[in-house]
Structure formats: structure tokens, C-alpha cells
Amino acid sequence: MATQTMALPAQPALPTGFKRWIIVITAVSAAIVELIDTSIVNVGLTDIAGNLGVTIEDVSWVVTSYAIANVIVIPMTGFLQRYFGRKNYYVGSIILFTLSSYGCGFATNLETLILFRFLQGVGGGALLSTSQGLIYDAFPASQRALASALFGMGIVLGPTLGPTLGGFIIDNYHWSWMFYINVPIGIIATFLSLTYIDKKPDEININRRAIHIDQLGILLLAVGIGSLQYVLERGEADDWFDSDAIFYLSIVAAISLPFFIWWELRGTKEPVVDLRVMKNRNLTIGSILVVVVGYGLFTSVLLYPLFAQRVVGLTATQTGLLLMPGGIITLPMFAISGRMLAKGVSPRLIVAVGYVAFSSFCFLMSTYNADASNGDFIVALIIRGIGLAFVNVPLINQSVSTLEPRQMPTGIAIVNMMRQIGGAFGVAITNTYVTQRTALHRSDLVSNLQPGSPQLTERLNALTQGLSARGINPLDAVSGAYKTLDGIITRQALMISYLDTFRLAGLFFVLSFPLLFLLKRKQMSAEAAKAAADAAH
Structure with missing residues (x-):
């Protein structure tokens, strides 16, 4: 009888039937929502910039701040779950993600929006990582391949649905609804998680004093990965090393990441990431x-x-x-x-x-x-x-x-x-x-336009006549023809550069x-x- 009592905490019963699928739907939905938010904002940056009265370069921080928070939190999720308990950490992250989503939609200036996007990314990092463990826990070992498939579905559908949903919202509603849409999903996910997700035996009485906190490792990870993510996100927009921020953060990443690797391997017995x-x-x-x-x-x-x-x-x-x-x-x-x-x-x-x-x-x-x-x-x-x-x-x-x-x-x-x-x-x-291929292809295309060539003359005359037929005076029609031709060349160069990138x-x-x-x-x-x-x- 004693043996049986000891075995029960170590082998909690797997959820079955309705409870199992509620957990799966909750976890997959949370992972999808988190990944949707990595790409949904991209199609709305122009609208956000115009509404808040800032430039596209400034508003791109809305994307960057989320990505930085995300990539910092993901590798630390194992430690954070041990410290807080998986269920507590998961539910807390859903609440943080939901409240931050509301804050993003409610923001009236860029600084507030960036702050809430960063907090949203902190909460979102846990939603992606912890959801996989929850789905695995819902199935016996013989069905773990199915569990992996369900989680993988969320990984792919999230980034795919982001632009779709974002485009629909931007074309029909205010940009803030890209964030408000998370609120009802978050409320439902919080309720379902509290109701149907059970704590594991080691979560019930956590002795946090016995858990070592690798403070230096966490600091080096946050600084190193955060700097690297910033450089990757903002490098092209800021002309790479022509930007002081990119230059200095590259140095910070180059120092912090090797030091982090050394510290985790040699400097501490209880690393935050082994x-x-x-x-x-x-x-x-x-x-x-x-x-x-x-x-x-x-x-x-x-x-x-x-x-x-x-x-x-x-x-x-x-x-x-x-x-x-x-x-x-x-x-x-x-x-x-x-x-x-x-x-x-x-x-x-x-x-x-x-x-x-x-x-x-x-x-x-x-x-x-x-x-x-x-x-x-x-x-x-x-x-x-x-x-x-x-x-x-x-x-x-x-x-x-x-x-x-x-x-x-x-x-x-x-x-x-x-x-x-x-x-x-x-x-x-x-x-x-x-960017580089577009400039190259544009130069190549322009070099093929020989002044006085029959083909160029014929095309310019056709464009000029078309503009004149719309009631534009002859001088403006000639100028407009050259502008139209320039737009055609730019579009063609852009198209070829996209093909090269594919x-x-x-x-x-x-x-x-x-x-x-x-x-x-x-x-x-x-x-x-x-x-x-x-x-x-």
C-alpha cells in the first residue's frame, strides 16, 4: 500500500477525452497567437506610423522590441518553470501577454507601444515554449509523435496567418485591433488553463531557496542575445556599421556571447542554460x-x-x-x-x-x-x-x-x-x-536605355500620348512619361531582386x-x- 502511495505523485494520470483536447486546443492556440504576433504587425507599420505621427524607421521598433524579448526569454523558460512551477509560469505569461496586448492597442504614443510590445514578447516567449510540454503531457509516450505534429502545426500556422489576419484588419478596421484581438483569446486561455491544466507533483511545494539563480548567466544571455537580435533586426534599416548603435551593439554581442558560453560551461555549476x-x-x-x-x-x-x-x-x-x-x-x-x-x-x-x-x-x-x-x-x-x-x-x-x-x-x-x-x-x-540586388539590377536596366534608340523613343511617346489623352498638358506629359518609365524600371528591378532572394x-x-x-x-x-x-x- 505504501509503494502504491509513493508511485501516485510520480505518475499523474494523463488527461483523457474532453479534458485532453481542451488542453491541446488551449496550448496550440496560445502558440499560434504568440507566433501570429511576430508577423501580424508588419503589414500595419505604415498605418501605425501615420496614426502616431512617427517615421517608419521609428515604428519598426514595434517589431524589434517584441523579437528581442522573445528570443531572450525562450532559452530561460526551463529555469523559470522550475522556479515558479510550470502551471503558474504559463498562466502568468498568458495574463502578461493579454494585458500587454490591450496596452498595445490602447497606446497613444510610440514609447508606450514599444514598452507594451516588449512585455508582450516576454509573455509570448513562454507561450511558445511551454505549450509544447503541455501538449506532450496530454498524450502517452506511444502518441508523442501526434503531440509533436499538433505543436508543429502551431509553429507553421502562426507566421502564416499573421499577414493574412493583419491585412484584413488594416483594410477594414483600426490597427489597434491587431492587438485587441488577443484579449478575448487570452481571457479564455487563462480560464481554461486554470481549470483544466494540473500541476505536476514537483510544482506543488517548490523550495525556491534551494534553486540557484545564475544571475550573471541571465545577464550575459539577455545582453548578448538582445544585442544580436537588435543588430539583425535593425542592421539593414540603419545602414549596418554606419550606425553607431549597430557598431557598438555588435561589439557588445561579440563580447557577451562568448563570455556567456564560457561562463555556462566553466564558470558555474548550475547554469541557466546547460x-x-x-x-x-x-x-x-x-x-x-x-x-x-x-x-x-x-x-x-x-x-x-x-x-x-x-x-x-x-x-x-x-x-x-x-x-x-x-x-x-x-x-x-x-x-x-x-x-x-x-x-x-x-x-x-x-x-x-x-x-x-x-x-x-x-x-x-x-x-x-x-x-x-x-x-x-x-x-x-x-x-x-x-x-x-x-x-x-x-x-x-x-x-x-x-x-x-x-x-x-x-x-x-x-x-x-x-x-x-x-x-x-x-x-x-x-x-x-x-536592397543590394535592387540597386544592381536597376543600374543594369538603366544602362540598357540608350538615348535615341527606337525602342526607348517609341515607349516614351506612347506614355506621353497616354498622359496627354487624360488632359495633361504636353510639357507635364513628357515629364510624367519619364517618371512613369522610372517607376517601371524600379518595379522591374525589385521583381528581379525578389526572384534572386527566393x-x-x-x-x-x-x-x-x-x-x-x-x-x-x-x-x-x-x-x-x-x-x-x-x-x-
């Missing part, structure tokens, strides 16, 4: 591959709307709606991916299929032009959805499959952080590459493909899978 797990080959290689996946995910989310709106001329709402078929097809693909893993199909094979699909999406997009149809975009985005569904779940599982159970919390935290950093690198590389994204996948075969093939054990569920992430 980097010793990076000795594991699967985790190291998997982290590199996850950076590439994050790069591809966030780059495609950034590039596709720009191409559709600035080159093809679609509205924000039309651009968003075209994402829906790809998002819908992604749902069954995640289920199929999870089922294949459960049946013992090699994760490397599934990831390889996903890599091929995502590379195909990139190279297909690189063949489009200003005459691309809605059907063209839908086909490409469906291929993208299939690729992301087949890459995310098995790659995350395989990255941590050879870790010891005690290493799971840190391993999964590192994978989540690397995906976010990959996204930041993707945005930085994309912005820089597009090729570059596809090239990253092609070059990293051989790393898949360095991953050790190993199914995650039941003990390890349970440790992953118990992890903070």
Missing part, C-alpha cells in the same frame, strides 16, 4: 538545420507578401487569402507526418522530403513575374506548406532523440531559440540582399541537405519522451 548538451551530435546538427528551417519560414513569410503586393499589385487582404489553401493543406500533412513517425518511418527520410518540397517552393517562386496569377501563388504556397509540415516535427524530434532525459529541457529550449534566431537571420539577410533561400536548403545524413537514427525512448514532456518547453 550548454554542455551541445556536445551531442544530433542536437548540434539539428540546431543548424533548425536555423535553416527558421530562415526559410520567416523569409517566405516576409518575401511572399512583398512580391504579391509590390510587384503583382495585390491588396493586403488578397495576399492573405492566397495563404489559406497552403495553410489548410498543412493541417493534414502534420497529421500524416506524425503518423509516419509513429509507424517507424525514418525521420531523416521525412525531413528529406520536406527539404525537397521547400526548395521546390523557393525555386518555383523564383520563376514568377509581374503576370503571376493567383493560381500560381496557391500552387507554390501549398508546396511550401507540405515542406514545412514534413520538416518541423521529425527534425525537432530527431534533434533531441539522443539526449538523456535530464538534458531534454535544455535541448528543446536551444532548438526553439535557434529557430527564432534563424528567422532573425533570414529577415536580416533578405532585407540586405533585396533562389538564395532555396540554395540554403540545398547546401544544408547533406547534414541530414549525419543525424543518428534513433527513436525517442519512452523515458526520453516523458522527459521532453516534463521539460519546460
Whole structure:
């Protein structure tokens, strides 16, 4: 009888039926909402800037502050959950995210908006990380592949739905509703979490005095990762090292991050992030591959709307709606991916299929032009959805499959952080590459315009006559013709630069493909899978 009593706290009953799916829906919804907020604001920056009376450069801090807070909190989630208890930390983060969302919508000046966006990012970092552990805990070890698929669905759908929802709100409502929409979701998620999520045995009586706080490690992590994220987010807009802020923060990151690595490995016995797990080959290689996946995910989310709106001329709402078929097809693909893993199909094979699909999406997009149809975009985005569904779940599982159970919390935290950093690198590389290639292609196009050539003369005459037919006087019509031609050249140069950038994204996948075969093939054990569920992430 005594043995039975001792076993009960260590093996809490799994939720079943209605309770299980309420927990899953709550956790997936929280992860999706958090990731939606990484991209939903992008389409509304112009409206926010105009309403608050600031420049686009200033308002971009609304994006940067959220990203910095997010990437700082994610690797510390394991420690924070041990200190506060997973349920307390999760519910507290939902409340912080919800209140901050309301504050963002209510903000009447840029400083207040940036402050609440940073706080929103702090709360959001926990929503992404902790949701995975909650979903894992809702299923037995034999069904953990399904749990991974459900979480992976949120990872992909969040950034995909962000521009769609943001475009609809901007076209039909005030920008503040991009934030207010989180409030009812947050209230419902708080109620459901308090009601249906149980505390684990080690959360009931936490002895916080016995938990060592790695204060220096936390400081170095926040300063180093925060500085790096700022440089990646703001580098292109601020002309990289021509900006004093970029220059000095690059130095800060270059000093803080190596010192953080040394401190976590050698300087403290109880690190906030146990980097010793990076000795594991699967985790190291998997982290590199996850950076590439994050790069591809966030780059495609950034590039596709720009191409559709600035080159093809679609509205924000039309651009968003075209994402829906790809998002819908992604749902069954995640289920199929999870089922294949459960049946013992090699994760490397599934990831390889996903890599091929995502590379195909990139190279297909690189063949489009200003005459691309809605059907063209839908086909490409469906291929993208299939690729992301087949890459995310098995790659995350395989990255941590050879870790010891005690290493799971840190391993999964590192994978989540690397995906976010990959996204930041993707945005930085994309912005820089597009700017440089646009300038190059514009120069090439202009050099082909020879004064006095029949083709140029014919085109200018046609533009002039068209403007004159609208009632514009001859002198203004000539001037307008040159301006129109300049706009055509700029649009063409921009289009070619987008095509180049899609090729570059596809090239990253092609070059990293051989790393898949360095991953050790190993199914995650039941003990390890349970440790992953118990992890903070």
C-alpha cells in the first residue's frame, strides 16, 4: 500500500477525452497567437506610423522590441518553470501577454507601444515554449509523435496567418485591433488553463531557496542575445556599421556571447542554460538545420507578401487569402507526418522530403513575374506548406532523440531559440540582399536605355500620348512619361531582386541537405519522451 502511495505523485494520470483536447486546443492556440504576433504587425507599420505621427524607421521598433524579448526569454523558460512551477509560469505569461496586448492597442504614443510590445514578447516567449510540454503531457509516450505534429502545426500556422489576419484588419478596421484581438483569446486561455491544466507533483511545494539563480548567466544571455537580435533586426534599416548603435551593439554581442558560453560551461555549476548538451551530435546538427528551417519560414513569410503586393499589385487582404489553401493543406500533412513517425518511418527520410518540397517552393517562386496569377501563388504556397509540415516535427524530434532525459529541457529550449534566431537571420539577410540586388539590377536596366534608340523613343511617346489623352498638358506629359518609365524600371528591378532572394533561400536548403545524413537514427525512448514532456518547453 505504501509503494502504491509513493508511485501516485510520480505518475499523474494523463488527461483523457474532453479534458485532453481542451488542453491541446488551449496550448496550440496560445502558440499560434504568440507566433501570429511576430508577423501580424508588419503589414500595419505604415498605418501605425501615420496614426502616431512617427517615421517608419521609428515604428519598426514595434517589431524589434517584441523579437528581442522573445528570443531572450525562450532559452530561460526551463529555469523559470522550475522556479515558479510550470502551471503558474504559463498562466502568468498568458495574463502578461493579454494585458500587454490591450496596452498595445490602447497606446497613444510610440514609447508606450514599444514598452507594451516588449512585455508582450516576454509573455509570448513562454507561450511558445511551454505549450509544447503541455501538449506532450496530454498524450502517452506511444502518441508523442501526434503531440509533436499538433505543436508543429502551431509553429507553421502562426507566421502564416499573421499577414493574412493583419491585412484584413488594416483594410477594414483600426490597427489597434491587431492587438485587441488577443484579449478575448487570452481571457479564455487563462480560464481554461486554470481549470483544466494540473500541476505536476514537483510544482506543488517548490523550495525556491534551494534553486540557484545564475544571475550573471541571465545577464550575459539577455545582453548578448538582445544585442544580436537588435543588430539583425535593425542592421539593414540603419545602414549596418554606419550606425553607431549597430557598431557598438555588435561589439557588445561579440563580447557577451562568448563570455556567456564560457561562463555556462566553466564558470558555474548550475547554469541557466546547460550548454554542455551541445556536445551531442544530433542536437548540434539539428540546431543548424533548425536555423535553416527558421530562415526559410520567416523569409517566405516576409518575401511572399512583398512580391504579391509590390510587384503583382495585390491588396493586403488578397495576399492573405492566397495563404489559406497552403495553410489548410498543412493541417493534414502534420497529421500524416506524425503518423509516419509513429509507424517507424525514418525521420531523416521525412525531413528529406520536406527539404525537397521547400526548395521546390523557393525555386518555383523564383520563376514568377509581374503576370503571376493567383493560381500560381496557391500552387507554390501549398508546396511550401507540405515542406514545412514534413520538416518541423521529425527534425525537432530527431534533434533531441539522443539526449538523456535530464538534458531534454535544455535541448528543446536551444532548438526553439535557434529557430527564432534563424528567422532573425533570414529577415536580416533578405532585407540586405533585396536592397543590394535592387540597386544592381536597376543600374543594369538603366544602362540598357540608350538615348535615341527606337525602342526607348517609341515607349516614351506612347506614355506621353497616354498622359496627354487624360488632359495633361504636353510639357507635364513628357515629364510624367519619364517618371512613369522610372517607376517601371524600379518595379522591374525589385521583381528581379525578389526572384534572386527566393533562389538564395532555396540554395540554403540545398547546401544544408547533406547534414541530414549525419543525424543518428534513433527513436525517442519512452523515458526520453516523458522527459521532453516534463521539460519546460
